[in-house]
Amino acid sequence: MEHDFWHQRWEQGRIGFHQGDINPYLKEHWSELALDKGSKVLVPLCGKSLDMLWLQEQGYAVLGCELSEAACRAFFAENMRVPELTQQDIGPVFSSDNITLLAADIFTLEAAHLADVAAVYDRAALIALPKTMRKDYAQLLIDRLPLGCQLLLVTLEFDADAGPPFSVPQREVEALFSGRFMVERLAEVALGGERGAGRVEVVYRLTEARSAI
Ligand SMILES: C[S@@+](CC[C@H](N)C(=O)[O-])C[C@H]1O[C@@H](n2cnc3c(N)ncnc32)[C@H](O)[C@@H]1O
Numbered sequence: 001m002e003h004d005f006w007h008q009r010w011e012q013g014r015i016g017f018h019q020g021d022i023n024p025y026l027k028e029h030w031s032e033l034a035l036d037k038g039s040k041v042l043v044p045l046c047g048k049s050l051d052m053l054w055l056q057e058q059g060y061a062v063l064g065c066e067l068s069e070a071a072c073r074a075f076f077a078e079n080m081r082v083p084e085l086t087q088q089d090i091g092p093v094f095s096s097d098n099i100t101l102l103a104a105d106i107f108t109l110e111a112a113h114l115a116d117v118a119a120v121y122d123r124a125a126l127i128a129l130p131k132t133m134r135k136d137y138a139q140l141l142i143d144r145l146p147l148g149c150q151l152l153l154v155t156l157e158f159d160a161d162a163g164p165p166f167s168v169p170q171r172e173v174e175a176l177f178s179g180r181f182m183v184e185r186l187a188e189v190a191l192g193g194e195r196g197a198g199r200v201e202v203v204y205r206l207t208e209a210r211s212a213i
Pocket of ligand 1: 007017018046048071123
């Protein structure tokens with residue numbers, strides 16, 4: 001997906017992916033990672049997701065990465081926070097109350113940017129990317145996340161190739177991540193309604209495979 005595609009979506013307010021409430025799978029399954037409070041959680045392709053507020057309220061430090069600077073600004077403005085703004089090598093960085101958003105292309109992140117990350121929360125990140133980018137994204141996480149990292153991943157499955165969002169079946173999740181992580185399917189929920197019919201949301205936990213430790 002080209003950067004312009006996403007910048008236009010934000011400029012035009014075509015952000016149907018944004019949820020006005022906390023993601024129910026996050027609330028239900030986050031505790032299954034058994035992550036120590038105070039740990040740092042990476043939220044890739046974070047948009048202005050309210051899930052970041054929930055994670056912070058649970059006692060975690062949040063590191064979001066989002067291409068759109070407008071989305072980063074909207075996150076803080078809409079949640080009544082005035083962030084500190086600094087410029088880093090990869091782009092502007094907004095921080096307030098243990099939430100740091102990097103307004104940057106995820107593919108420019110180096111291991112140093114991800115130091116101390118203990119877990120990743122991916123909702124609508126992997127499935128936002130076309131196939132070749134999904135490979136690069138998974139490889140980036142495999143190569144650059146610190147040892148012992150875990151992921152909570154929410155995907156969509158449906159019978160079509162077009163996107164975003166893209167359908168990412170379990171066999172692809174396994175192929176993408178099994179080089180480092182053990183993939184467990186925690187839950188699946190068939191969506192209803194006109195937009196959801198035929199779509200299944202799937203929640204995975206990815207933990208470091210024994211052989212990688
Ligand atoms: C489908 S939205 C999901 C946003 C968020 N995860 C949520 O649940 O609301 C995908 C987001 O990824 C951002 N994005 C797309 N490509 C990106 C990239 N290469 N690096 C960082 N962010 C990117 C887009 O601007 C968009 O906000």
